[in-house]
Amino acid sequence: MSDLEILEEHRCFGGRVLICRHGSAATGTPMRFSLFLPEGEGPFPLLIWLSGLTCTEDNFTTKAGAYRKASELGLAIAAPDTSPRGEGVANDEAYDLGQGAGFYLDAREAPWAAHFKMESYITRDLQDVLSANFPLDMERRGISGHSMGGHGALTLALKHPDLFRSVSAFAPIVSPARCPWGEKAFSAYLGKDRAAWAAHDAALLMESGAARYAFDEILIDQGMADGFLDEQLKPELFEEACEKAGQRLILRRQEGYDHSYFFIQSFIEDHLEFHRVRLS
Numbered sequence: 296m297s298d299l300e301i302l303e304e305h306r307c308f309g310g311r312v313l314i315c316r317h318g319s320a321a322t323g324t325p326m327r328f329s330l331f332l333p334e335g336e337g338p339f340p341l342l343i344w345l346s347g348l349t350c351t352e353d354n355f356t357t358k359a360g361a362y363r364k365a366s367e368l369g370l371a372i373a374a375p376d377t378s379p380r381g382e383g384v385a386n387d388e389a390y391d392l393g394q395g396a397g398f399y400l401d402a403r404e405a406p407w408a409a410h411f412k413m414e415s416y417i418t419r420d421l422q423d424v425l426s427a428n429f430p431l432d433m434e435r436r437g438i439s440g441h442s443m444g445g446h447g448a449l450t451l452a453l454k455h456p457d458l459f460r461s462v463s464a465f466a467p468i469v470s471p472a473r474c475p476w477g478e479k480a481f482s483a484y485l486g487k488d489r490a491a492w493a494a495h496d497a498a499l500l501m502e503s504g505a506a507r508y509a510f511d512e513i514l515i516d517q518g519m520a521d522g523f524l525d526e527q528l529k530p531e532l533f534e535e536a537c538e539k540a541g542q543r544l545i546l547r548r549q550e551g552y553d554h555s556y557f558f559i560q561s562f563i564e565d566h567l568e569f570h571r572v573r574l575s
């Protein structure tokens with residue numbers, strides 16, 4: 296399945312913002328993503344952005360304020376939806392499970408396993424549709440994200456260092472095996488056996504030596520007025536894991552910033568520059 300459709304196209308800072316839909320073999324559903332393409336012929340280096348709970352492909356596109364800088368840097372940015380969606384797709388009433396809460400892993404448990412294959416979607420189908428249809432240099436890819444998407448960016452980079460040359464995150468869930476959001480989602484998607492969880496937990500992956508020497512530095516921004524900081528995000532767990540593993544981490548604790556896209560738009564340009572340097 297691929298059949299790319301361009302649903303919207305907007306000129307933006309000399310480049311273009313596209314809203315796209317395509318069929319994914321991994322999820323068995325149509326999936327949407329937004330794509331910023333700078334002005335020119337390319338091929339452009341590419342940043343994949345993964346959003347957090349409740350988000351679609353729209354939140355980053357409309358709220359992060361990233362495209363002026365991306366245009367300046369000649370950096371393309373693709374922001375996919377956060378889960379499969381639709382009437383035939385399992386869901387839950389809670390905002391932190393089911394549609395809008397895919398957690399960037401391949402679910403094993405019913406009823407989720409039928410469509411919730413977000414790791415395969417992001418690492419395979421999304422990459423394929425992007426490389427087949429747009430002037431992108433797939434040798435120069437980075438990944439970033441926010442909250443659940445920060446978890447996605449860190450875990451997918453650590454598990455697939457062949458795909459990504461650079462990784463950063465905003466307020467990531469660094470150890471889902473040790474916080475309520477992650478315990479709930481992993482129990483549902485992966486089952487009760489915690490042994491299977493470690494492969495989807497950035498801090499545990501780092502401690503186990505995943506992707507050793509693949510990334511010169513990892514950049515994380517964390518707002519210190521973030522209401523989810525102590526219970527869900529726990530950046531110190533990733534800091535300790537990086538220290539043990541000998542991974543250089545730039546963890547910036549930003550005083551007064553909360554969990555919102557106002558925080559993201561305040562520091563997104565630093566992240567784009569961080570990636571651009573590593574994608575040259």
Ligand SMILES: N[C@@H](CCC(=O)N[C@@H](CS)C(=O)NCC(=O)O)C(=O)O
Nearest residue numbers: 347348349350354390442443555556
């Ligand atoms: N309080 C939120 C929790 C979800 C939340 O804060 N989501 C973050 C990511 S974890 C987000 O990006 N929300 C959408 C936005 O701010 O545009 C809710 O109940 O909807």
